[in-house]
Amino acid sequence: MYDLTNAHRASLKILKEIHRICLKYRIRYTLDSGTLIGAVRHQGFIPWDDDADIAMTRGSFEAFLKVAARELPKGMTLVMPDQYHGGRGFFDFTPRIIYENSRIRERDPEMEYYDGKLNHLWVDIFVLDALPDSALGAWLAKGFQAGIYGLAMGHRYRLDYGKYPLHQKVLVAGLTGIGRLIPMKWLFWAQNAFARKDRKKKTKRLFYSNYQPDYLYVTLDRQWSTRVVELPFEDTCLMCPEGWEHVLAWVYGDYKKLPPREQRKPSHARIEILVDE
Numbered sequence: 001m002y003d004l005t006n007a008h009r010a011s012l013k014i015l016k017e018i019h020r021i022c023l024k025y026r027i028r029y030t031l032d033s034g035t036l037i038g039a040v041r042h043q044g045f046i047p048w049d050d051d052a053d054i055a056m057t058r059g060s061f062e063a064f065l066k067v068a069a070r071e072l073p074k075g076m077t078l079v080m081p082d083q084y085h086g087g088r089g090f091f092d093f094t095p096r097i098i099y100e101n102s103r104i105r106e107r108d109p110e111m112e113y114y115d116g117k118l119n120h121l122w123v124d125i126f127v128l129d130a131l132p133d134s135a136l137g138a139w140l141a142k143g144f145q146a147g148i149y150g151l152a153m154g155h156r157y158r159l160d161y162g163k164y165p166l167h168q169k170v171l172v173a174g175l176t177g178i179g180r181l182i183p184m185k186w187l188f189w190a191q192n193a194f195a196r197k198d199r200k201k202k203t204k205r206l207f208y209s210n211y212q213p214d215y216l217y218v219t220l221d222r223q224w225s226t227r228v229v230e231l232p233f234e235d236t237c238l239m240c241p242e243g244w245e246h247v248l249a250w251v252y253g254d255y256k257k258l259p260p261r262e263q264r265k266p267s268h269a270r271i272e273i274l275v276d277e
Helices: 005-024 033-042 058-071 109-113 135-155 166-179 184-196 222-226 244-252
Strands: 052-057 076-079 096-099 121-131 205-208 219-221 228-233 236-241
Touching: 005 052, 005 058, 005 076, 005 096, 005 121, 005 236, 033 052, 033 228, 033 236, 033 244, 052 058, 052 222, 058 076, 058 121, 121 135, 121 184, 135 166, 135 184, 135 205, 205 222, 219 222, 219 244, 222 244, 236 244
Parallel strands: 052 121
Antiparallel strands: 076 096, 096 121, 121 205, 205 219, 228 236
């Protein structure tokens, strides 16, 4: 079994700061993905999970963005997707709060390309945006996000074509080839503009506009994630979606079932906490 005690302790520090800030400014967030499973199934971190995730609706995220820089303590930094490689590099469209006193791996050219900001433990922030009610509108909204993501991948440090089947390799190669010709600042603008275009509409569903394309199938009834409850998490209580059972069932199916033993391993090979106060 992996010893993730220090990684969990650092992640919990970030989550507690997010919770404190959100309570202070009456902002709602929810635990998400494996962190939400951990809250429900383990009342804390999944023992082999080495990162943490939260979600916010667009309005909540924009409110959080206004106060995060001045409220986060020393050693924690909010990194936006357009803050890598002078705004010219792309990793994904996910904001994250990094724990600076940590290191995932030794510095290498890829870490240098991303200014060392990805060489830390972090908490991902996924943004929930309004999804059009019509089938065509929903398909177009998710399709635009997937297409923009594909174009932006042309500005990554490297691409691993080995994980794609042949037909997807052709598509990815085409999109990234075109994307290299488009400045990243235009793609960041387009992703944000398309994600926010229905923000004033009270649509029935929400979607994670900054998920990777293979997870854009996830759509949530609005009431599942706009109302929150607090659930026990390690030595505290954190915000979770009121409809957490619906969210987890939609994303994972039987979320109560443990994965096969061989899959119970961290996402990163190593996380070193440099200063654990």
